[in-house]
Amino acid sequence: MPSLPDLTAEQRADIRQACGFACVRCGVTIYRYLALPDHSGATLLCPTCHGLVEEGRLTATQVQSFHANPVVRQRHFARDRLPFSADLPQLIVGGARVLRDTPIPITLDGEPILVFAPPRRTNGATRISVRLGNSEGEPVQVIDGNEWMPTNGSWHFLLRGDRYSMMAARGDGLAVLRIVARNKIAVEHLRTTIRGRRLEVTPDWLEIDGKRHVDRIGSGTLIGLEM
Structure with missing residues (x-):
């Protein structure tokens, strides 16, 4: 699952929207782009979770599952603890x-x-x-x-x-x-x-x-x- 450094601005915007503007696994709003294992697009993972992929501790199947249901879109996720705001902080x-x-x-x-x-x-x-x-x-x-x-x-x-x-x-x-x-x-x-x-x-x-x-x-x- 390689990173995707050559995405267009429009592609990046679509990926961010699909992933909830954060790492799909943990919700951190600092991220890297990662190609999905089924070649259907890309997802967002924070540097820590991205490192787990590189170390083999996070499988392609798990990444696909997190992408299908990003943690920030789940009801239990506490958005107030991270900088999700429409205003300049x-x-x-x-x-x-x-x-x-x-x-x-x-x-x-x-x-x-x-x-x-x-x-x-x-x-x-x-x-x-x-x-x-x-x-x-x-x-x-x-x-x-x-x-x-x-x-x-x-x-x-x-x-x-x-x-x-x-x-x-x-x-x-x-x-x-x-x-x-x-x-x-x-x-x-x-x-x-x-x-x-x-x-x-x-x-x-x-x-x-x-x-x-x-x-x-x-x-x-x-x-x-x-x-």
Whole structure:
């Protein structure tokens, strides 16, 4: 069951709609596209579940079964614990204020570190993009509009309770996003170095090149803080 990197935008949109905009097995809204075993199309699996397929711990038959009945469409699934919201999320990052209407809270050296966008369809999930430095300090797109981009094991993804965690296999790249509510996200911890500039962020402060700041990110603007 290979991944499908060459899908058209229309095909990707149809797959997302069919799968409920999330991993069909666990409901995580960060995903990769995977060809179905019967060649009837493709499905969505989060990086963790995708890894189970690659390890042979999740069979083709099981994947087909999950695709036929995605967990997010089942009555017991708690959508409130994951970012399924038609609105741009409120953000808890870098200070006491809750940021509203701020799609890009931080850019570093011209690189948008985090980008948040409402779903293309009202029943979809908040679109999250994450861009961090690799072990050499070069910017890498780790997540692009909820799609998990790394395919070579250079980055790892974990769902830990209500937290989406992304970690570099080498270097200090790290981003932990806590889902406070379906329309509120806290940047629990972010750490990266891009072209020699080091950034660290928590809900309470941000530190750039060794200098700490509080409440510096603007609210209600396209880019909250350019550094």
